[in-house]
Amino acid sequence: MIRRSQFLEYVDRFPSCRVIVIGPSVLEVDVPCDMPHLAADRPMPAIAYSEHSDHPGSAALTAATVAALGGHVTLVTPLGTGAIGKRLAAVADLNDVEIVNVSQAVSCPQLARFLTAHQRQLLQLRRDWHAFEAAGDGNPTLDQSQIERIMASGDDGLGCVCVVDGQPRMNHGTMVQALIEAAGSRGISTVFDAARGKEQSGEPLRDGAFDHLICNETECRALNESRTGNGHGAPDALQAARGLAGTWSRHVVLTQGPNGVTAVSAGANDDADTTTIRTTRRALAERRGVGFVFSGVYSLAVAAGASAAEAAFLAGEASSIAVSRPGPKTVARDDLLQVAYREIESHVRDAIDVFEGIGSSVLGSIDAAARLILDAYAQGRQLLVFGNGGSAAEANHLVTELTGHFRANRPSLPAISLSSNDSLITAIANDYSYDDVFSHQIGAFCRPGDVVIGLTTSGNSENVLRALKEARNHDARTIVLTGNRAVAIHELADVVIAVPSSYTPRIQEAHLFVIHVLCDMLESRLDAQGRVHPAATEI
Known part of the structure; x- marks a missing residue:
């Protein structure tokens, strides 16, 4: 009009x-x-x-x-x-x-x-x-x-x-x-x-x-x-x-x-x-x-x-x-x-609905993921994180917050992004298949007890699925951040954080929010030396 x-x-x-x-x-x-009140003498x-x-x-x-x-x-x-x-x-x-x-x-x-x-x-x-x-x-x-x-x-x-x-x-x-x-x-x-x-x-x-x-x-x-x-x-x-x-x-x-x-x-x-x-x-x-x-x-x-x-x-x-x-x-x-501004307003309302859905259905999964990561760090293990496209950027973001610092000054936490080495990724994709770019790196870097985190908005990315299977072969614990369309990936993860949306931008926004929540929860449970605080299991 x-x-x-x-x-x-x-x-x-x-x-x-x-x-x-x-x-x-x-x-x-x-x-x-x-x-x-109603008057008694008239209606x-x-x-x-x-x-x-x-x-x-x-x-x-x-x-x-x-x-x-x-x-x-x-x-x-x-x-x-x-x-x-x-x-x-x-x-x-x-x-x-x-x-x-x-x-x-x-x-x-x-x-x-x-x-x-x-x-x-x-x-x-x-x-x-x-x-x-x-x-x-x-x-x-x-x-x-x-x-x-x-x-x-x-x-x-x-x-x-x-x-x-x-x-x-x-x-x-x-x-x-x-x-x-x-x-x-x-x-x-x-x-x-x-x-x-x-x-x-x-x-x-x-x-x-x-x-x-x-x-x-x-x-x-x-x-x-x-x-x-x-x-x-x-x-x-x-x-x-x-x-x-x-x-x-x-x-x-x-x-x-x-x-x-x-x-x-x-x-x-x-x-x-x-x-x-x-x-x-x-x-x-x-x-x-x-x-x-x-x-x-x-x-x-x-x-x-x-x-x-x-x-x-x-x-x-x-x-x-x-x-x-x-x-x-x-x-x-x-x-x-x-x-x-109603086009913008519709996006805002959509995002609010997604975050309200997180509050009602995903809190337990976020808490379970934080505990799993905290336990791995307490045992001297590391995180391996990966994803494609926007999810790759968020994988890099999580690794940056952990190896640098989120809010508190503390020792770096060991975390590796499998999405950041362009030479390695293109070499594996060229010599084998793009479906193997993460699983080959899991085979090289993953140790028993490590935590492997895969980000996929669709839940159907073949290279993410293969990497999670390979992580299981190495006795690693697995976490997946995805949307509400994922089905098969649930069988490959110890913890699934499924954002209640099928719209990729909303899922990615929510994943970034979850990443920040996890970082905040981790730092609040570590002392200045990066060790797990004795009260870390308390609410």
Whole structure:
């Protein structure tokens, strides 16, 4: 859908981008509650609360999302002069949102109160919008000089104007048209978030007024019905989106909840200009406000130069993160970066699973190997270690830690890598067979009581199998480090440390970890002279 490098480039551009958001704002008040018991006289829980927190809602949340991602944002909204407006202004200031108040009415903006219990939404109380709309308090105005100042203040980096058609309704036709025309004259992209699902009256919402339209399936059908005058509407939302693309706006972004996002561009014919974006599915915690998060991320991505499909991908991923969290919606820049890093994250999670598997199934084998090696050193014996490729490097690493030192200053411990002598290995491979490169060296160097350690991720390397058989012929003890695919090799080893993975990189990483654990265990049981400590067998 989008190259990782391009994704990161857009996110890196966010701090240099500016977005103007126009629309009604809501002060959301979250009230965490306790439910100590059920009331005896009614089937409603007894609710107790002692605190609350204020958060932006509607267009204010769209603007706050832009700011949270590092973008610069101006929110044009009817803030009013009342107590609620002042509280929302304080919230906006905390979120680095610049506000242009376009109404002096006392009764706006409105309040939405959410009662939550144990981080789950229990009850939502919202003030009725009708009085606000009927009184005309939602009829904000800007004169031409104010519009010019708003646009000019964002000339550096201004890349998008987003109109949020949220609740409570704003009769903002003339003002919005003026702002949209000013944006168009400057070549600035425009976005319309159809948050209410019905086209508002007013000239700016005519066909072709905006570059981008964001709507869910219900909103898309409603807008298409308004455009065509057909009360029956399109048979499905995607067909409605195709009808809107190229007429109502150049790009239509259809949000489809857990099914992802579909971006339809002008001139769409069947699937020719239709892109379906599958976003990451996360467990749903709470949906409220997610549409405003989507429009905020989408607008900022457009301002950063993203195409409609690319912006929809970024916004869809951000929304997926938002709905996975209960309570007020917010998405930070670091949250969005995790999407670009999810390939890396999958490797990290895979490695964690492997190491957790070691903790549950391999500890006994590691302990047995440490005791076997310690006993050999106590008897004056040596280690012979070998492997192929990456396993050869790890064999050399183990020998280096033993003959040098791991952490403690102590005498060197005798250990030989059978993988490090290039001349000897190539001579044996040339004169006999590569399958014999380790077994011939075992025949030369191995003594009874020595410990022979073979590393093989597959467990099927023929030269390792032959060397272990030869070690048995010399009365040596044998240890194998392998993965979970090995079968036959178990019969040739006294101790098998089988990493619970079949993926070679994870096995090799785990082998290095095991090597370090063995070295640590050995050194903790040796004194400064390299002799086995009397308490070496104690836990």
